[in-house]
Amino acid sequence: MWEFIARSLEASTIFTLAALGELLGQRSGILNVGIEGIMLFGATFGFMAAQNSDSYAVGFAVAILVGALLGSLHGFFSITLGVDQVVSGMGIWILGFGLTTFIGNPYTGPLGMDRIPTIAGFSPFFILSVVLVAVMWFVLAKTSLGLRIRSVGENPSVAEVSGINVARTRYMCVVVGGMLMGFAGAVYSLDYNPVWNYNFLMGWGFIALALVFFSLWNPWILLGGSLLFGFLWQLSLNPQLFLPGVFSRYIWRTVPFVITLLVLLVMSTKWFRAKWGSAKPEALGEPYVKG
């Protein structure tokens, strides 16, 4: 049982890290549906770098760097060129899927390094992810930088007349967001399941994307949601543990999406909007053209 919980937490960690990156971008108004692609890139390049250098540090550093590069690529398309953000994100996903399959193919197989040690039974990345949630919440809610980020995501023209550089703020968010996604990918391929295989993620990035909507753009709810989703994911790998024979693993795997849909449904009700307004950043997904 403990092992099941520990594995669930490790799965949650990956969701949390990737979704935090997405949340940061979305709070600044940039939707990145290419999260799965960036994770694939981070995971694959991190895996290759770690194996070649026999160093986890190098592996993670490369994954973060690759994430930053892809984040800025998405930024270039969606901020500088003003391309439809969904199209750009889909492009990054397809690129990630194709290119990592091609480049990673010779690396198929186990990583072959000593496992990363746990701290009191917890993966160190789990602890790190909780700390990052706290940091993200503090930055967004309590700091002047956070207020600037949120304003840019809600109403960029207001931010502009308040003396804020909209493009720079958004770039910063998508780049840092990309780093977190690349890092999350590497946590998967170096720690959670250190075996390279083609398209090994199979939808983790999309669950992380759903998680951001589930969280109503709040880091703490995001953490709660990722614990739940991590548990459900782990259950999908061991469907015999709970209600054996009733649900197959594929049903379990859809549950996070069903839950997210329900949350979106509640969010769109009159009752919710009258009480909380619109939780979604108002300018999310809209290119900002100065002038």
Next chain:
Amino acid sequence: MHEELLAGRVRGSTVLELRGITKRYPGVVANDAIDFEMRAGEIHAILGENGAGKTTLMKIVYGLMQPDEGEIYVGGQKVKLQSPLDAIQLGIGMVHQNRKLVNAHTVMENIILGHPNAGRVLNLKRAEEEIDELCRRYGFSVDLKASVWQLSEGEKQVVEILKALHRGAKILILDEPTSALAPPETKKLLTSVEAMADDELAIIPFITHKLPIVLSTSHRITVLRRGRVIARVDTARATEQSLAREMVGREVMFQVERPVVETGKPVLQVEKLSALSSRGFMAVKDVSFTVREGEIFGIAGVSGNGQHELAEVLAGLRKAEAGKVTLDGTEITDALPIKRWQAGLGYIPSERNEVGSIGDFTLVENVAMNYYFDDTFTHRGIMDYGSIRKLTEDLIADYGVATPNADVKGKNLSGGNLQKIILARVLNRNPRLVIANLPTQGLDVGATEFVQNKLIEAKKNKAAVLLISEDLDEIMAISDWIAPMYEGEFMAIVSADNADREQIGAMMAGLRLERQEQ
């Protein structure tokens, strides 16, 4: 860096000076060698119609736009305003007509957004003290913890003023400051503006109409027309007539005549009508009234008091929760919009660019939108664009729409000309009932006069007219019945003959009166 430029200002010293400001667009000179001077403690209004160059000038002073020629001096020193940030740092603040606020954020967050001393970790306590002090000094009151989307237009404007003052504005640009306010709110704002002027702040209101307010509050007035300064006068020596003549370039009749037409049978009857707003609040509460042939029924209200929802329910664009609506004796409460158009309802929506027209459609296509269901113009589903073009060209001629031809896209017309086309295509059908929602909003004096006269003409032609307006003067001038609307209810229904301006203004802000019999 520059803030000290205005620190030592004394009453009457020049704080802002524009010399020869010129800005050209392809084909138009928006600002033509404009000189302007502003003193500390002065309220110096800039008047002009739409297209007179006010917006351009405002953007130049706030750094949103750079002039092609000319110089700007702040506190006697020549400056370059490359961005709003430059202007803010020099002590120039701006209160935008289309509010520049983040709806999802609190009042506090909006005020401190972009403030250099907000602290890396936000120092809300200090900011709160500072804002409270500003409120006390100038008589504002606003809940700092409320979210902006919950506020009224007047409150939002207060937030913008506080934001500018908190950033240290010494020169405050107000864009159409009273356009969305109820009369009592306007009065409060003017008191605050005067208190700010007493504090050696310089206030520049940019105004299209509402001349009486300009006359009662400002010290000096600069009038713009077609990008040029036409007049600069001390307010004491100006009259409503003289200002209007200078703005428009011809005499303007302020008294639109209100002909008495013999009223006929009831056209629109509304009984105990209720409707929800898009946010789910009860926006229209139990409203009953009747509009007869040959009369204009005016609903006066500050935006957000349910008049918009009421118009939508009557036009069939919003569901009625309760009550009954009849048009010429036939119930239409739940009828589809198309059935209403065919029954003789003509609707002029308030958003002429979003709802009233399709910007990427030509004028012919925009006119066709009101005739596609009419057998005269379609045959078995095939549009007869030939006759619609002919009709459009006739309407353009009749209504004096300034456009090169009928194939111009809607979005390329000015507000006044677009409104003329919308009005023309509705009135040309000789509707039994005309619902005009904010028909003159944002129009200049000339176009406003035109639209009002057309509504009166419809009334003379035995149509029933329902006029919804935020402009009390307009309501008073042309309506036969006046219903001040507040929070979804009519405070009264008053005959225009015994309507008192002060009283109706008070009712627009919620004061209830004994309901008079219609």
